[in-house]
Amino acid sequence: MITLSGLTKRYGGVTAVENLELEIEPGQVTGFLGPNGAGKSTTMRMILGLDRPTAGKALVNGKPYAELRHPTREVGALLEAKALHPGRSARKHLLAMARSNGIPGRRVDEVLEAVGLTSVARRKVGLFSLGMGQRLGIAGALLGDPGVLIFDEPVNGLDPDGVRWVRQIARSLAEEGRTVFISSHLMSEMQQTADQLVVIGKGKLIAHEPMEQLIRRSSLGTVRVRVPERHSLEELQRRITAAGFTAERHDGDGLTVQGTTAERIGDLAHETGARLHELHVQAPSLEEAYMELTASSVEYGTHQDTQTGRG
Numbered sequence: 062m063i064t065l066s067g068l069t070k071r072y073g074g075v076t077a078v079e080n081l082e083l084e085i086e087p088g089q090v091t092g093f094l095g096p097n098g099a100g101k102s103t104t105m106r107m108i109l110g111l112d113r114p115t116a117g118k119a120l121v122n123g124k125p126y127a128e129l130r131h132p133t134r135e136v137g138a139l140l141e142a143k144a145l146h147p148g149r150s151a152r153k154h155l156l157a158m159a160r161s162n163g164i165p166g167r168r169v170d171e172v173l174e175a176v177g178l179t180s181v182a183r184r185k186v187g188l189f190s191l192g193m194g195q196r197l198g199i200a201g202a203l204l205g206d207p208g209v210l211i212f213d214e215p216v217n218g219l220d221p222d223g224v225r226w227v228r229q230i231a232r233s234l235a236e237e238g239r240t241v242f243i244s245s246h247l248m249s250e251m252q253q254t255a256d257q258l259v260v261i262g263k264g265k266l267i268a269h270e271p272m273e274q275l276i277r278r279s280s281l282g283t284v285r286v287r288v289p290e291r292h293s294l295e296e297l298q299r300r301i302t303a304a305g306f307t308a309e310r311h312d313g314d315g316l317t318v319q320g321t322t323a324e325r326i327g328d329l330a331h332e333t334g335a336r337l338h339e340l341h342v343q344a345p346s347l348e349e350a351y352m353e354l355t356a357s358s359v360e361y362g363t364h365q366d367t368q369t370g371r372g
Contacts, residue, residue, distance in 0.1 A: 062086055062240055063108060063209060067117030070103050070264075077103045079264040080117065085242050085257075087208065090235045092255030092272070093244040096355055100264040101244050102140070105213055108242075109138055121209055133162040137202030138211040143194045147187025151178055151197050154186060158204055172200040177226070191218030199230070210234055212243040216250060228254045248348035260351065262358020272347070279350035284318040284326050287339035297335045304329065315339070 063085035070078040078100040085091045095101050106112040108119045110126035121129065121136050129135050145154055155169040173179050176196040181189075186197060195218055202210055212231070216224045224247070231254055235241045245251050251258075258275050260268040268275055288294040291314075298316055301308040307319045318326055323342045330337055345353075 062122060063211075063242060064120040064123070065104070065108075065117070066120070068104065068107060068114055068119055069116040070100070070107060070112060071115045077264050078107070078261075081261070081266055083259060083266070083269060085240055085259070087240040088235060088238050089256035090231050090241045090243060090254055091257040091259060092251045093242060093259050093261075094248075094251065094351060094355075095261040095267075096358055098263075099261045099355075099358065101261065102213060103264075104261070105138070105140060105211055105242075105244070108211060109136065109140070111140075131162070131205070133158070133164065133205035133207065135205075135207050136209045136211065137205060137207040138213075139195070139198040139202045139215055140211075140213045141198075143191070145186045145194070145197070148185055150183045151186055151189070151200075152182040154197070155200060155204060158201055162205060164205055168204060168206070172203045175203060175230075176200045192220060192223050195219055195227075196223070199227070207239075209240040210242065212241075214245055215243060216245060216247055224250055248346070248351055252347035260354055262355050265358075267354055267358065275354070276345060276347055276350045279345045279353050283343045283345075284321065284323050285339060285341045285343060286316040286318060286326055286330070286337065287312075287314050288316070288330070288335050289314055289338055290336065293333060293335040296333045297330055300329045300333055301326065 065081045065083040068078055068081040069076070081104065093101055103112060107114050108121065108126065118125065126132060126136065152169060152173065155172065156166060159166055159169055173182050176199050178193065178196055178200065181193065186194065189197065195215060199215060202212065216227050219227065228250060231241050231243055235256070243254070252272065255272050258268065258270065258272055286297070288297055294314060294316065298308045298310070301316070301318055306321045308316045311317055323340050327340055
């Protein structure tokens with residue numbers, strides 16, 4: 062389990078992370094979302110003891126990372142896949158990690174096979190593609206067989222098969238009862254992977270709830286309506302527009318309405334005497350719900366982000 066208690070990080074006069082209160086529980090995949098500069102990477106770095114909090118605590122299994130007796134056996138992390146010595150082979154890189162952490166050498170071959178790198182184990186990592194580097198980074202995270210996994214953008218650079226593989230491995234690790242905390246900008250993939258979502262913006266917590274619940278409470282769902290009589294369709298469109306909603310024509314006899322419910326459209330149709338052939342609610346995607354949720358948290362000041370290291 063990962064516990065954040067009042068977690069805060071400031072860089073001079075800029076607050077990168079502000080008073081985060083979270084528990085990331087085992088047995089599920091928790092997705093970590095937020096715009097660029099929201100504080101996601103800074104939060105992960107504080108969990109792993111790479112950045113010191115200005116205030117509050119980040120605990121793994123009840124302890125700060127620095128106090129874990131065998132950290133790689135409790136926490137596995139992928140933050141920067143290409144932070145490797147380019148002259149080492151993949152196998153030597155993992156062997157060095159294993160020996161410095163008291164992990165048997167046979168585990169190296171196990172994780173190389175698990176991530177599909179056995180055939181290139183003796184190739185220098187400086188010659189690896191971005192996707193191969195991601196796989197090696199995940200191998201390093203799995204090396205100590207930890208109960209907590211932290212992945213920052215693990216599908217970056219992977220082809221579709223690789224993206225699916227990351228999804229499957231994240232799901233399988235959670236099903237084994239491990240804590241899986243994963244950030245990504247690929248909303249469609251996150252929608253298929255995560256059980257819970259944590260969304261932050263400008264360093265503050267915006268949402269922490271189950272995936273389906275976050276999507277359901279979005280106002281961006283659409284209502285599809287079909288009215289066979291043209292004059293009734295036009296009158297219904299006028300009524301919907303007058304009520305302050307957006308209604309666009311489609312397929313000749315249909316309307317796509319945003320910003321309201323099927324019940325409200327049904328009432329308006331009844332008032333106009335329109336005969337309906339379809340009244341269907343289409344839920345928003347995670348991307349649509351996310352964009353609505355973070356609309357006021359998107360930062361355009363990239364110069365400031367570069368200065369402070371926010372991300």
